[in-house]
Amino acid sequence: MCGIVGYVGNAQAAPFLLDGMSKLEYRGYDSAGIAVYEKDGIRVEKCVGRLDALRHKLEGKMPVGTMGIGHTRWATHGRPSDRNSHPHTDESGNFVVVHNGIIENYLMLKEQLIAKGQKFASDTDTEIVAHLFADFYEGDMEEAVKKVLRTIEGSYSLVFMCKAEPDKLICTKKDNPLIIGLGEGENFIASDIPAIIAKTRRTYIMSDGEIATVTREGVWVQDINGTPITKKVFEVNWNAEAAEKGGFEHFMLKEIYEQPKAIKDTMRGRLAENGTEINFAELGWTAEDFTGISKIFIVACGTAYHAGIVGKYYLENLARIPVEVDIASEFRYRNPLVDANCLTIVISQSGETIDTLAALKEAKRLGSRTLAVTNVVGSSIAREADQVVYTYAGPEIAVASTKAYTTQLLVMLMLAVYVGRLRGTLSEAKAAELAEGLHKVPEQLHDMLENVDQIKVFARNYGSCLDAFFLGRSLDYAVALEGALKLKEISYIHAEAYAAGELKHGTLALIVEGVPVIVLATQEDVYDKTVSNLQEVKAREAMVIAIALEGDDSIAKYADHVIYIPRAGKELAPLLAVLPLQLLAYYAALTRGCDVDKPRNLAKSVTVE
Numbered sequence: 001m002c003g004i005v006g007y008v009g010n011a012q013a014a015p016f017l018l019d020g021m022s023k024l025e026y027r028g029y030d031s032a033g034i035a036v037y038e039k040d041g042i043r044v045e046k047c048v049g050r051l052d053a054l055r056h057k058l059e060g061k062m063p064v065g066t067m068g069i070g071h072t073r074w075a076t077h078g079r080p081s082d083r084n085s086h087p088h089t090d091e092s093g094n095f096v097v098v099h100n101g102i103i104e105n106y107l108m109l110k111e112q113l114i115a116k117g118q119k120f121a122s123d124t125d126t127e128i129v130a131h132l133f134a135d136f137y138e139g140d141m142e143e144a145v146k147k148v149l150r151t152i153e154g155s156y157s158l159v160f161m162c163k164a165e166p167d168k169l170i171c172t173k174k175d176n177p178l179i180i181g182l183g184e185g186e187n188f189i190a191s192d193i194p195a196i197i198a199k200t201r202r203t204y205i206m207s208d209g210e211i212a213t214v215t216r217e218g219v220w221v222q223d224i225n226g227t228p229i230t231k232k233v234f235e236v237n238w239n240a241e242a243a244e245k246g247g248f249e250h251f252m253l254k255e256i257y258e259q260p261k262a263i264k265d266t267m268r269g270r271l272a273e274n275g276t277e278i279n280f281a282e283l284g285w286t287a288e289d290f291t292g293i294s295k296i297f298i299v300a301c302g303t304a305y306h307a308g309i310v311g312k313y314y315l316e317n318l319a320r321i322p323v324e325v326d327i328a329s330e331f332r333y334r335n336p337l338v339d340a341n342c343l344t345i346v347i348s349q350s351g352e353t354i355d356t357l358a359a360l361k362e363a364k365r366l367g368s369r370t371l372a373v374t375n376v377v378g379s380s381i382a383r384e385a386d387q388v389v390y391t392y393a394g395p396e397i398a399v400a401s402t403k404a405y406t407t408q409l410l411v412m413l414m415l416a417v418y419v420g421r422l423r424g425t426l427s428e429a430k431a432a433e434l435a436e437g438l439h440k441v442p443e444q445l446h447d448m449l450e451n452v453d454q455i456k457v458f459a460r461n462y463g464s465c466l467d468a469f470f471l472g473r474s475l476d477y478a479v480a481l482e483g484a485l486k487l488k489e490i491s492y493i494h495a496e497a498y499a500a501g502e503l504k505h506g507t508l509a510l511i512v513e514g515v516p517v518i519v520l521a522t523q524e525d526v527y528d529k530t531v532s533n534l535q536e537v538k539a540r541e542a543m544v545i546a547i548a549l550e551g552d553d554s555i556a557k558y559a560d561h562v563i564y565i566p567r568a569g570k571e572l573a574p575l576l577a578v579l580p581l582q583l584l585a586y587y588a589a590l591t592r593g594c595d596v597d598k599p600r601n602l603a604k605s606v607t608v609e
């Protein structure tokens, strides 16, 4: 997974490329490079490390030219190194390529090219694309690119540049994202909108198999057979500022604070502003749509998977349909019992996670109806699924997902209410109660965000611990899973989440004096049992932080500290309870001096298996 950019126009290319790449670093940041068409040919500059390393290398010797391509890498084939950084070229250096994805048949192609006497300079799969491009070129870039596409297998977004055609970039994609930004006398190419939003809001969102010729005068799109394609302009409705940090120290903190708005935006049009009816016009489902549905699968990865676990609870309890939740990378290979009587819901913030995309394709192949819940309009998953419900969280840049998670919970809850009402399993009164509760959530989150000092102190005090445990029952357990993941991924503290009743079956052995245990106790139907489990860990002298409902004074007798959340009702509690967990993780990571927005070994959009 990587970020790619391209520029052709009248301005200098390098500054745009570097700026665009900085907005795409969430896609990978182990090396970076650019290629600019200079007076005497194409100049490639690249190096291992973050973008700043490249900037440093270019100080005082910035390439000069008005067309170029750039790449920020997250290694898949070939370790992070100067030679494996993109752009890649053929031996002559006249044919240049940047790539996001994996060329699956590259080894076989590489052997063939080596047999023809070609020499390779890197260990990457991408380099063979540059060699093939050169090999196939007979005076027409488009035709050479088509031949490349007929030869390679795998997933890719690619941008091609060639010395013989100085004013033209060609780009294409399969299973990886690519957009074109439309300017005046200049055009842009990027993996994602933040890279170009400072320049234009008018975009083409490329689909698989489309090949675009991009010059300063315009953009022409065709398929591999040369049939012209008329693209619709997609107007981006959020601005450059939305993609920036907006005064916060980190994107993650900004995104945590954006949750009230993200929730409001995701409810808009689906929950009547002054009423209680929940409706998904984009789905237009009727009761008949569910007559043949015997099971729902929810499939996702990481945080989105955790949202799926909460979604199972909602759908089973409110809509009374059996639900299985699967990790996408497992679902695909476990021969799941999916058929035409199933609905498969995939959840993905980015809409590009390859495991989730592959699981979605597998569910479709097996005959299931499919629904995507995603945050990115026009993403691969959105386009592949039969139907889509968007979360309107806005761009999520920090690697650790926060506002996407809460909007995923919201969508799953609203879907469950919608389906429950359609199927008659949910009373009007209960649906109205939930809707009324939902109206209050943005304000409740907002108020909680005004009072975070206590959390900062806890994080400072316990940020040096080696292990932490998160406990809860029922929906609290599902949220505990997400709390543990947040802490692990950004603070590198080893954390585990357990169903509180399960701890005594083994893990209790790990509870010793001073170990932080975060106990969620927001679910009133299992409250007494949860408090018993809390006492079990307290008896082993753990340091207990309880997440409890406002007014619950009795829990303070057992826990060392209590963080209170508003009393919102059973189903709504997860939307609120996760907030202190996100903040605990954030401030613990800060205390430990971690790179919060770019945790080690991770990238935002995981487009490799």
Ligand code: F6R
Pocket: 301, 302, 303, 304, 305, 347, 348, 349, 350, 351, 352, 353, 356, 399, 400, 401, 402, 485, 489, 604, 605, 606
């Ligand atoms: C954790 C996190 C990841 C993602 C996972 C799926 O904070 O962000 O676990 O949730 O990689 O990504 P999407 O939702 O884009 O499919």
